[in-house]
Amino acid sequence: xxxxxxxxxxxxxxxxxxxxxxxxxxxxxxxxxxxxxxxxxxxxxxxxxxxxxxxxxxxxxxxxxxxxxxxxxxxxxxxxxxxxxxxxxxxxxxxxxxxxxxxxxxxxxxxxxxxxxxxxxxxxxxxxxxxxxxxxxxxxxxxxxxxxxxxxxxxxxxxxxxxxxxxxxxxxxxxxxxxxxxxxxxxxxxxxxxxxxxxxxxxxxxxxxxxxxxxxxxxxxxxxxxxxxxxxxxxxxxxxxxxxxxxxxxxxxxxxxxxxxxxxxxxxxxxxxxxxxxxxxxxxxxxxxxxxxxxxxxxxxxxxxxxxxxxxxxxxxxxxxxxxxxxxxxxxxxxxxxxxxxxxxxxxxxxxxxxxxxxxxxxxxxxxxxxxxxxxxxxxxxxxxxxxxxxxxxxxxxxxxxxxxxxxxxxxxxxxxxxxxxxxxxxxxxxxxxxxxxxxxxxxxxxxxxxxxxxxxxxxxxxxxxxxxxxxxxxxxxxxxxxxxxxxxxxxxxxxxxxxxxxxxxxxxxxxxxxxxxxxxxxxxxxxxxxxxxxxxxxxxxxxxxxxxxxxxxxxxxxxxxxxxxxxxxxxxxxxxxxxxxxxxxxxxxxxxxxxxxxxxxxxxxxxxxxxxxxxxxxxxxxxxxxxxxxxxxxxxxxxxxxxxxxxxxxxxxxxxxxxxxxxxxxxxxxxxxxxxxxxxxxxxxxxxxxxxxxxxxxxxxxxxxxxxxxxxxxxxxxxxxxxxxxxxxxxxxxxxxxxxxxxxxxxxxxxxxxxxxxxxxxxxxxx
Numbered sequence: 115x116x117x118x119x120x121x122x123x124x125x126x127x128x129x130x131x132x133x134x135x136x137x138x139x140x141x142x143x144x145x146x147x148x149x150x151x152x153x154x155x156x157x158x159x160x161x162x163x164x165x166x167x168x169x170x171x172x173x174x175x176x177x178x179x180x181x182x183x184x185x186x187x188x189x190x191x192x193x194x195x196x197x198x199x200x201x202x203x204x205x206x207x208x209x210x211x212x213x214x215x216x217x218x219x220x221x222x223x224x225x226x227x228x229x230x231x232x233x234x235x236x237x238x239x240x241x242x243x244x245x246x247x248x249x250x251x252x253x254x255x256x257x258x259x260x261x262x263x264x265x266x267x268x269x270x271x272x273x274x275x276x277x278x279x280x281x282x283x284x285x286x287x288x289x290x291x292x293x294x295x296x297x298x299x300x301x302x303x304x305x306x307x308x309x310x311x312x313x314x315x316x317x318x319x320x321x322x323x324x325x326x327x328x329x330x331x332x333x334x335x336x337x338x339x340x341x342x343x344x345x346x347x348x349x350x351x352x353x354x355x356x357x358x359x360x361x362x363x364x365x366x367x368x369x370x371x372x373x374x375x376x377x378x379x380x381x382x383x384x385x386x387x388x389x390x391x392x393x394x395x396x397x398x399x400x401x402x403x404x405x406x407x408x409x410x411x412x413x414x415x416x417x418x419x420x421x422x423x424x425x426x427x428x429x430x431x432x433x434x435x436x437x438x439x440x441x442x443x444x445x446x447x448x449x450x451x452x453x454x455x456x457x458x459x460x461x462x463x464x465x466x467x468x469x470x471x472x473x474x475x476x477x478x479x480x481x482x483x484x485x486x487x488x489x490x491x492x493x494x495x496x497x498x499x500x501x502x503x504x505x506x507x508x509x510x511x512x513x514x515x516x517x518x519x520x521x522x523x524x525x526x527x528x529x530x531x532x533x534x535x536x537x538x539x540x541x542x543x544x545x546x547x548x549x550x551x552x553x554x555x556x557x558x559x560x561x562x563x564x565x566x567x568x569x570x571x572x573x574x575x576x577x578x579x580x581x582x583x584x585x586x587x588x589x590x591x592x593x594x595x596x597x598x599x600x601x602x603x604x605x606x607x608x609x610x611x612x613x614x615x616x617x618x619x620x621x622x623x624x625x626x627x628x629x630x631x632x633x634x635x636x637x638x639x640x641x642x643x644x645x646x647x648x649x650x651x652x653x654x655x656x657x658x659x660x661x662x663x664x665x666x667x668x669x670x671x672x673x674x675x676x677x678x679x680x681x682x683x684x685x686x687x688x689x690x691x692x693x694x695x696x697x698x699x700x701x702x703x704x705x706x707x708x709x710x711x712x713x714x715x716x717x718x719x720x721x722x723x724x725x726x727x728x729x730x731x732x733x734x735x736x737x738x739x740x741x742x743x744x745x746x747x748x749x750x751x752x753x754x755x756x757x758x759x760x761x762x763x764x765x766x767x768x769x770x771x772x773x774x775x776x777x778x779x780x781x782x783x784x785x786x787x788x789x790x791x792x793x794x795x796x797x798x799x800x801x802x803x804x805x806x807x808x809x810x811x812x813x814x815x816x817x818x819x820x821x822x823x824x825x826x827x828x829x830x831x832x833x834x835x836x837x838x839x840x841x842x843x844x845x846x847x848x849x850x851x852x853x854x855x856x857x858x859x860x861x862x863x864x865x866x867x868x869x870x871x872x873x874x875x876x877x878x879x880x881x882x
Contacts, residue, residue: 116164118163118164123156123184123185124136124151125183125185126181127156130527130530131486135298136180137149137151139294143175145162149162153534159472159473173186179293181287181290225349227283227345234276234280237268269318270318270334277311281341284300284344285304287301299526305493307522310857311334313333314332314333333857340522351872355531358872370401372384374397387455389451391453396448402439407435407449408434409430409436410450413430413432414430416428416430416442417440417443436449439460467545470554471542475557481832482530495840497517516848516854519856519857523843523863525836531875532829533825536824536825537554537557538875539824539879540821549810549817550803550804552799552802556801557821561822562765565764567756567766567768568722570726570734573769574706574722575734579613580613582697582698582699584695585672587666587669598686600628602643640652663685663687664691666692672695677733683698683727712812722734722735725746725748727745749775752775767782770787771787771806779799801814820881835863843860
């Protein structure tokens with residue numbers, strides 16, 4: 115069995131019922147495991163078995179459902195596959211270009227259609243204004259100057275091509291839905307306008323057949339203006355929706371087009387796609403960094419704000435990392451390419467934002483359920499309204515007028531756009547600030563967080579531990595003990611071990627590594643080795659207790675003092691005797707205390723989770739005003755501690771570095787991974803903070819709150835519009851007030867309802 119999960123752009127959707135129609139058509143097919151359409155992002159996420167169904171068949175099903183196009187590369191390959199390594203393929207680049215090209219062509223065609231329809235509608239506008247002035251003044255009616263039958267024929271000749279040529283996409287969409295025994299928004303518009311046209315045509319060519327009716331008024335102008343306003347609304351909506359995806363476009367524009375590399379001792383310019391890992395790349399002041407790498411020569415200052423959201427340029431020297439898409443501000447540099455193509459940080463960010471924008475927030479589920487049954491319900495209301503007004507008023511024309519208005523004013527589009535457009539803008543805004551939100555669920559739930567658990571090292575602290583002191587037992591000499599410590603620690607890859615090795619090497623540059631044997635890493639406790647049949651242990655108090663090492667009152671007293679000063683303490687045991695203590699500290703981040711206080715002000719409880727000694731951890735927590743401390747926890751047990759904090763009434767977030775904290779991050783309701791440089795640990799977090807600064811945790815909460823508020827406003831407007839608009843269109847106010855809604859006004863209101871939802875979503879970009 116070969117299971118594929120892919121994301122494809124879709125062109126041609128106009129409303130939430132289009133989304134439901136495509137999903138229903140695909141999910142009923144053999145081989146399709148799950149198909150989900152995001153109306154706002156215009157994407158299909160589909161999981162399917164290639165043994166039962168192929169891409170060509172999927173494209174056919176989508177096309178048969180209506181005027182929809184599934185965009186793939188020209189070879190017909192699945193090219194937006196979710197996560198995969200390797201260089202970005204030419205076919206994938208072609209797909210993105212092809213998608214944008216088709217969207218742009220569709221937009222230009224729509225624009226021409228609107229302009230032509232608008233010009234063709236002018237005679238009807240003149241006629242409407244003339245009739246309005248005739249009612250208010252003494253000027254003659256057009257029906258007094260032109261024969262009524264001739265005027266109706268002229269209206270027929272102008273209205274018919276507008277309806278069936280300009281409105282062709284609407285009727286094609288409605289017929290497509292009918293083929294698969296379904297209905298969409300275009301079904302309502304097509305029924306309404308066609309009914310108005312067929313009735314008016316009948317009156318025009320067979321006036322005597324309806325001479326006993328109350329009025330032989332035609333509705334050609336209603337059909338024309340409905341088509342015009344619907345098309346205009348879709349044009350404005352498309353333009354506004356295009357702005358919701360500005361984040362992706364701006365990220366794509368960050369990519370350099372070419373790079374200067376050294377090959378065969380010559381400087382040559384090559385397209386960025388041809389840069390390979392290991393290339394030496396040259397970048398001059400003012401140029402973009404083409405790919406990720408490590409500086410091997412030169413000093414400079416680099417503007418990384420477009421990736422990290424940090425406005426202050428970063429000073430860089432030999433050995434520092436550089437990120438593709440950032441701008442070299444000052445010096446000339448050479449660097450070695452370490453990540454290219456789809457592996458670069460920028461490519462990963464673009465991919466994550468695209469995938470997030472194709473997901474659906476839980477709050478949208480109710481709107482989707484309503485949209486799925488919306489068209490049949492509205493059709494039923496229109497039919498009931500027609501029957502009611504026939505019997506209530508005895509007027510066929512009034513009943514027809516009202517039923518057409520009901521069909522036209524109903525709008526599931528606003529329901530479908532309410533959440534995805536806000537998610538697109540919210541995730542895009544977050545990405546520009548160095549916050550990568552993996553999906554809409556994380557974006558929505560971040561606002562609900564009740565407890566935040568912070569890992570200590572690298573999250574609340576800088577993550578670069580330094581040795582403050584090494585205290586030896588009185589019976590020991592430094593020249594004997596330091597080489598032992600150095601040699602054993604050098605075999606470990608733990609950050610604390612690296613700090614010890616660096617400290618000793620700085621103090622004694624001439625130190626030599628001893629030939630130790632039997633090295634063993636004991637996670638959560640420390641390390642073990644052997645020298646001349648003597649056992650060496652370096653690690654925590656628990657390690658010493660585990661191996662039943664006898665106490666040393668002097669060293670243990672010193673260790674207690676060091677812990678009081680917020681040091682992490684490691685013990686050295688040589689041949690079953692405590693021989694030394696090593697004091698290591700990690701500087702607290704400058705803004706940590708302020709950020710914790712601001713998080714408290716939001717009513718969120720804070721917890722520090724660490725493997726460090728309890729006393730040392732409590733000292734740090736006290737300085738930071740953290741509510742609770744869970745200390746001396748083994749890495750393997752961190753997830754269990756998170757589980758104990760969780761309950762139905764709590765939403766627990768975990769903030770960690772994404773390496774040792776992976777199980778705890780996976781257990782948390784929301785995981786926030788602190789990225790560093792070009793390693794952003796995408797797999798581990800629902801939310802990834804590119805630069806790994808604590809202020810981004812606060813910004814994440816703020817963006818989530820803003821987005822959720824906008825989504826609720828959108829849904830309130832979308833539901834409210836339909837709940838109020840449909841009864842008014844059905845004539846609920848007519849018996850008491852004489853107020854009757856015109857189908858033309860209804861079409862304008864319907865078109866503007868979608869535009870207003872998208873425009874409201876765009877406000878997220880400008881909220882502080």
